[in-house]
């Protein structure tokens with residue numbers, strides 16, 4: 001059998017993307033395939049950021065092509081391109097932002113903000129351009145967790161604000177605008193207006209993903225936000241105990257009501273491992289998040305342990321994903337982040353930017 005594009009394509013097709021379970025030919029991710037004499041070159045474009053994965057994939061692809069008889073030099077490039085995906089109907093997209101991921105919990109204190117910031121940093125570590133908006137108006141914690149304190153966003157035009165940057169991600173928080181110790185008693189409409197302004201009046205720059213750390217709960221403010229923010233998908237954070245799960249289910253229903261797809265469930269504080277004796281304890285019960293995901297046919301994106309360093313590192317302004325990038329916990333966050341990015345890549349693309357805006361004006 002002679003070496004040609006078809007034989008090479010068939011060899012490439014034997015390599016399965018471990019993240020999607022599909023091959024790159026069927027996934028239409030193969031680009032610029034060239035067979036010149038015995039030399040082969042091609043590119044593969046993933047739909048999700050994958051800095052930690054490209055070397056392994058590249059090696060697997062080259063090896064697969066090298067098995068073909070008569071093949072000479074094989075050159076393969078693996079890269080990625082994150083595209084904008086569809087959001088709820090009738091909601092205006094945010095300029096400079098491709099995908100918005102809402103991180104929500106039905107109940108306060110389950111670790112939503114800590115999970116949100118670590119996921120944002122994990123996506124950035126995998127090569128994406130990421131921003132985070134702290135919509136947790138009752139307890140803005142992103143400035144502290146990202147080590148940005150005492151700074152105020154600049155405005156060059158008196159109308160819009162420049163995001164601040166912490167550990168390489170763009171950040172906007174109500175905490176930058178209002179003093180931390182100032183009690184924030186927001187009434188519904190005021191809160192949603194403030195949050196919409198935070199989102200829409202920030203000059204986000206070329207974001208692949210904007211993570212929205214939602215206010216805890218499922219009240220009016222959260223519902224209005226879920227309705228007005230152009231969300232690609234929502235992630236629900238819960239602890240495994242029944243009471244948190246009940247609230248998490250309410251959160252789930254809230255997003256369903258406004259047609260925001262749920263990307264999956266993250267179980268936080270799933271197990272506690274005693275640092276002294278190594279004994280493992282399910283303090284908040286076992287597998288609650290997993291069961292909830294099964295019950296609703298959702299993806300269980302991963303479980304994070306109850307671990308002192310997660311709290312200490314976040315409090316110190318250097319969340320675990322950047323404090324211990326090679327540690328086990330950072331790897332867990334990266335795996336959850338990858339799960340989110342892959343599910344987004346799988347969704348329908350947004351074509352609204354390709355259509356002209358129709359303006360109807362009254363002629364005199």
Ligand SMILES: Nc1ncnc2c1ncn2[C@@H]1O[C@H](COP(=O)(O)OP(=O)(O)OP(=O)(O)O)[C@@H](O)[C@H]1O
Pocket residue numbers: 105107108109110111112113114115136139141215216268269304305306307308310311312314315
């Ligand atoms: N997996 C974990 N292990 C240990 N501590 C954690 C973990 N996740 C979060 N925490 C800690 O628990 C506390 C609450 O977390 P966080 O503020 O992220 O929760 P939240 O759900 O966003 O709360 P809020 O109701 O204020 O929005 C923080 O002190 C945080 O550092």
